[in-house]
Amino acid sequence: MRDELEIQTDIVKTLKGIHDPEIPVNIYDLGLIYEVDVDDNRKVTITMTLTAPNCPLADQVVEEVQEKISKIDGVTDVEVRLTFDPPWDKSRMSDEAMLELGFL
Numbered sequence: 001m002r003d004e005l006e007i008q009t010d011i012v013k014t015l016k017g018i019h020d021p022e023i024p025v026n027i028y029d030l031g032l033i034y035e036v037d038v039d040d041n042r043k044v045t046i047t048m049t050l051t052a053p054n055c056p057l058a059d060q061v062v063e064e065v066q067e068k069i070s071k072i073d074g075v076t077d078v079e080v081r082l083t084f085d086p087p088w089d090k091s092r093m094s095d096e097a098m099l100e101l102g103f104l
Helices: 004-015 058-070 095-100
Strands: 033-038 043-048 077-082
Touching: 004 033, 004 043, 004 058, 043 058, 058 077
Parallel strands: 043 077
Antiparallel strands: 033 043
């Protein structure tokens, strides 16, 4: 059975492959992922936000996260929690994302 660290690594790699529909940067480097938890039963809970609460593609992004994370070897279940507290701002972005978008 795969350990939690291997699963966590695959989760981050998968999240880095999911892009915000309106910004050409992945959701992980954008800072939209607030928390990733893998419990002893390999159930994954992801707490995330969006760049704006009224994002018309919110359902699409959440569904893509749910679908892709559930395909990771060893994951038994996935729950994606969408929150806007605290609200997202660009200070949550990685240096790579800031560079990509011209903020550095």
